[in-house]
Amino acid sequence: MNHIEVAKSVVKKAAIDGVEAEAYVVSGTQTSVQIRQGEVEKLSYAGSKGLGVRVLIDGKMGYAYTSDFSHDSLDQAVHSALELAEISDADPNRVLPEPKPIVDEDLAIYDSSMDGVSTEEKVVFQKAVEAAALGADERVKVAAMNMYMDSVTEVSLVNSKGFSGAYQSTFSGAYIMVMAIDGDERATGFGYGFGRSLKALDPQKIGRDAGEQAVKLLGGSPVPTQVATVVYTPFAASSLLGALSQALTAKAMQRQRTFLHDKFGEAVASDMVTLLDNGRLPGGFATRPFDDEGNPTGATRLIDEGVFQAVLYDEYSARKDGQVSTGNASRRSHTGPPGLSASNFYIQPGPDSAESLIADVEKGLYVVNVMNTHSINPVNGDYSVSAQGFWIENGKMTHPVNGVTIALPLDQLLYNVSQVANDLTFIPMMGAIGSPTIRVDGVTIGGM
């Protein structure tokens, strides 16, 4: 039985006596390859599948999941979901979405060339990443976490309101971390590449990026504590945007779990800042034809030239506000009901190059890596992370910096964005976060 049929049979079993039911099936194959010193260290292959069933009895929700598709096991899941719905609290806004037309267009999320890639090619690819990293400079001594991974995934979704849909996607990614060692000095560099197929990745670039970054960061030291300009690379900015994406959901607004909760319609950022979410961005890492409860995905302009004008909705939060879902229901796996989160979430790029943006800085920090990003607090806007990068003096990078913190409440940080470059880059995180290089003034740098 194919998976859409499995989902239909589960919905049919559950949706009796006015019960609303939805079944979500995710299945696929995964491969990962780890290389160490030119040899294969770990290889892993798998095919896996899982089903989650959500039921609503008069607005009371129950959810159950299983990876076993035998009749008994599926029956058990339906039974558990119904049982759990009984002890939940009713909420009239909790209903499954009515089916809506899904535009049939090529979203460029499935690359059939992945089918023909052998394990050997993946091994050769990741060996090349390691060789390029170690070859970048003689001070690059150690490669760790040198990993390639890919997957082919199929999602099938059916609900008792008549929705039925499925799509396939592919993903291919490589990552390497290296250490440069020079006497007592040590520094870490990393390189990464992501795409819809192995052919989209360049092993030389991934390796070289890691090696060169590690060498450049050798000899880093803290700078004195001060207030200065900070220039974020797209990678360094992505964690900041990740927290912001949580602050911009309808759920966070409705439950006042965002520092922006009473700012709707107001200017909340400098006019350089336009923030978008687009679940249909061609090829985007979070792109899909419909969200994880069957609503069509789409584009939402959340902050327009600094003005906060929209939030992200799923079916539940939209009904609560008398709005329409923006197609942002999403789940990490079949083991939980859909939550609400951003898809391809990004800052609209500006006209200037990253180089010209740095050249304009009189005194500041160019940040290439930040740590402790999960402590960024979207509820009260606290933002304090540690940073690594290079000191900028009169538009030139002078020396590597590490062991400093950068801090500024998020509401002020948004206002202090003074330049946005044209090098928009996406990082697959929860969804996909994209940022160009950005300049923020008046940031507290904690150091010596």
Add this chain to the structure above:
Amino acid sequence: MLPEQSIQKIINTALRNGGDLAEVYLEDTDRLTLVLDDQKLETATRGSDIGGGVRVFYGQTAAYAYTDDLSEEALLAAAEAAAAAARSTNQARVAVDLTRRIPSVTHPIKRPFDQMSIAEKAALLRQIDQTGRATSSLISQLMTSYTQTSRRVWIYNSDGVWAEDERFMLELRASLVAKRGDALQTITTGLGGQTGLEMLDERDPLTAVKEAAETAVHMLDAKPAPAGEMTVVINNGWGGVLFHEACGHCMEADFITSGASAYAGMVGERVGPDFLTAIDDGTIPNRRGSLRFDDEGTPAQKVTLIENGILKEYMWDLTEARRLGRESTGNGRRQSFRHMPMPRMTNTYIDAGPHDPEEIIRSTKKGLFAKRLGGGQVEIGRGDYVFAVTEGYLIEDGRLTTPVRGATLVGNGPETLRQIDMIGSDLALDPGIGMCGKGQSARVSVGQPTVRVPKLTVGGTDQPISGLMGG
């Protein structure tokens, strides 16, 4: 589970192209999660995750294939896939007979999860919610959750290992928001461990949520934390997460054998003051990181990492131990059958030291008391770490004064460890809701006595306070 002959057959299939060691790992996990948010029980989830994996070692390579189907046929197919990767340099070999290992430690539970109905568990969450809200009218949001996990694992390998473990995990969490005007303060608290429902009798969740609510309200008055270098005193219990992140990860064998860790090649050398001893102990009864056997069938152990300031041992899994022809320390753990094992911590703590905890504060003229730490992160290569302080106080003339928010501790693990100048006698382990991430997530526990570091970088938004240093 599967009969012994099936396991033998799977292992032999895995070794058909040669290989040094073949292993079969089977898992059956059942989980129930209830979430109460905005005063409504809105998510109730139950499910099972069943599957297995076959791993073949040949030289320094390990090939792994897994499946979510526990039939003999599916596992034989996985064994074939793993075997296909093995080079045919060795003769096909046959496994020795399996011998069931008897655990030397147990983590018995007294009240199985089914002794309370799901409705009663939901009622407990409502009670916690009401208690938290009743503590103060300033508590604007409260989310509580109940999670019970029953995880059974079976591990077999061609050296004759046959080990089984059964892990019952209970976890209660509450995350609160206190609000006054524009000021918002969040706090997360919880109780957990490898325990049955007896935890609810032994440790009072209502007291825990009340304390958390009081702290959240109290922190509304917090001032922005100062930025700069200062003396930092770290609270006992969960404060041990700093050692876990900043030093513990650097003592995991994979980072040692690759040479990536700052602690590589340092066994026998001084890495801290002579009153510092640090331990990773998977055998402590019923703690969150405790095991009978690790996920490779090695018995859980108590590993002394640092003794009187001298580095003694790292944490090993089979992969890294085989590389050096030594034994694993029982630290091979995996998130599920979908993951390959790697060296991980279990319950990690700094042992009790010689100083009176009150004296540690009293003897500090100016500094920061990090009462409650949030999450942290370490960069393995250098051992640089960063931590959020979710509840902090200034220390002025030996007394705790102003609460501060938004503080971040930044330092270098090995350097911080060397600098520690006082360790209290008040060793405590954490409340048991810790989760460690290293590409895979693992339940761990941490602990320590009150610890003082004379000079640490604190990141905050406020200007540096002049002279906020010294002992």
